[in-house]
Amino acid sequence: MAEESNAPAAAAPAEPSKNALKKAQKEKEKAEKKAAAKARELAERQKKEAADSEDISKDNYGELPLTGSKDFKPTNTDRVDLSTIAEHEGKEVTFRCWVENARSQSAKLAFLNLRQGSNTVQAVVAASDKLSKQMVKFCGTVSTESTLAVTGLVKKAPEPIKSATIQDFEIHILKLFVEAKAEVPLPLQVDDAERPLPTEGEEEKAEADGRPLVSLNTRLNNRTLDLRAKINHAIFDIKDGVCQLFLEFLWKRKFKLFQTPKILGAASEGGANVFELKYFDRSAYLAQSPQFYKQMLITSRFPRVMEIGPVFRAENSNTARHLTEFTGLDLEMEFQEHYHEVMSVLEDLMLFIFNELNKRFKEETELVRSVYHVESFKLPKSGEVPRIPFQEGIKMLREAGEELGDYDDLTTPQEKHLGRLVLEKYGSDFYVLDQFPLAIRPAYTMPSPLDPKLSNSYDLFMRGQEICSGAQRIHDAELLAKMMREHDPPIDPNGAGTKEYVDSFRYGAPPHGGGGFGLERIVQFWLGLPNIRMCSLFPRDPQRVTP
Incomplete structure (x- = not known):
């Protein structure tokens, strides 16, 4: 007859307390909410990226192929002279110009100073349900002195624009195409050629605002840029x-x-x-x-x-x-x-x-x-x-x-x-x-x-x-x-x-x-x-x- 064991019997596992169960449930719910939020954020980001990738303005901006390099059917669009801009208030106009300055104010807003001959005008590019942020970004980063074909709406300026010769009107851009891109950096800034020649002995100095005094020799060595002034x-x-x-x-x-x-x-x-x-x-x-x-x-x-x-x-x-x-x-x-x-x-x-x-x-x-x-x-x-x-x-x-x-x-x-x-x-x-x-x-x-x-x-x-x-x-x-x-x-x-x-x-x-x-x-x-x-x-x- 076998002997009876004197070892104590194993204790039964304790049941979790009600508080522990409640805490675990809350953590589970919290994790589920966090995962759901991430899923919604990802979905929204993917939706936004999909919308952005469509680019509603993709046909209204960009760099054109070299004129004459491809077969092209003329649009016969009338081009205006900026000197007559006041005659076109409230109308859509198209003109050739070049960039004096381009700057992005934000992801949705950019300003350009455009020049044609001796006339300059301020242009505005603003994102909307008809104009994409991609276009705003492109316009705000066009290199100085690039030649453009621009279509825009002529509007009365809310206040005189002192940085342009045309101070009472501005162009709200609808289309902007680069016809000839200017390489950067330029060997001579056209803006520097607008200022007087330095007097003898001052060629290497700078004005109080830090801008260089460009010598006649430098200007003549880069004469085609100098002549744009x-x-x-x-x-x-x-x-x-x-x-x-x-x-x-x-x-x-x-x-x-x-x-x-x-x-x-x-x-x-x-x-x-x-x-x-x-x-x-x-x-x-x-x-x-x-x-x-x-x-x-x-x-x-x-x-x-x-x-x-x-x-x-x-x-x-x-x-x-x-x-x-x-x-x-x-x-x-x-x-x-x-x-x-x-x-x-x-x-x-x-x-x-x-x-x-x-x-x-x-x-x-x-x-x-x-x-x-x-x-x-x-x-x-x-x-x-x-x-x-x-x-x-x-x-x-x-x-x-x-x-x-x-x-x-x-x-x-x-x-x-x-x-x-x-x-x-x-x-x-x-x-x-x-x-x-x-x-x-x-x-x-x-x-x-x-x-x-x-x-x-x-x-x-x-x-x-x-x-x-x-x-x-x-x-x-x-x-x-x-x-x-x-x-x-x-x-x-x-x-x-x-x-x-x-x-x-x-x-x-x-x-x-x-x-x-x-x-x-x-x-x-x-x-x-x-x-x-x-x-x-x-x-x-x-x-x-x-x-």
């Missing part, structure tokens, strides 16, 4: 205007426009300031002026001639008013009795140009002068242009402390000094010096009957700096040949390039005179710009032949 557009609008006004005035006075050769077989005017070039198997030269051809046209019975064309001067001059290639405005005309008839035409021509610039290009002139803080150009009335004999100008300078001889040529500082004296005495920034010393004028200049050391020649000045040189020309072949031989340096009247010129006077030539203007100088001195290179699209000087 509104101030440069104004300068070249005025330059174009001077040419148009020159032609307008002279056409009405029966001048005919001609184009004379710029490649010559000989350095016809003498001197060393001529560019030589290889012309097939021989040497040729770039024209220093159209002078000989203007006179030969007079002998060909064209009584009044004019030209606008390039002039080349091989002068190793690195000044603020010299270029090796500039644009000449030239004229030549018969006169009846006295060479002052020619001077009168030149004076009235310039007064017409000045007065019309004040009328037709007032906005452009004021824009440039506001940057450089230059005084308005003081003008005399027609018939009252100061005509100062050279000897009187010498006297005025001597009385002001300058030391110079009766027949000395004036230096640039002396010319500027005389300009200040003339302005003080006559109240004019425009005047004429007459009867220059013969020794400092070209060989074809008529000697003066008043003094054999003087000549029937003149210069026109703006703000004390020469813009035009002119004279009565010798129209007798024998006297012309004599003066050429006696010139310093001598010129052979029977030499290549001169014989035909001298011979043209052997067949009867009327008395005549004229002048040649430097177009870039007119623009420079009218606007008071510090350097003539600012008035040449791609200037040429002793140091620069690119871009």
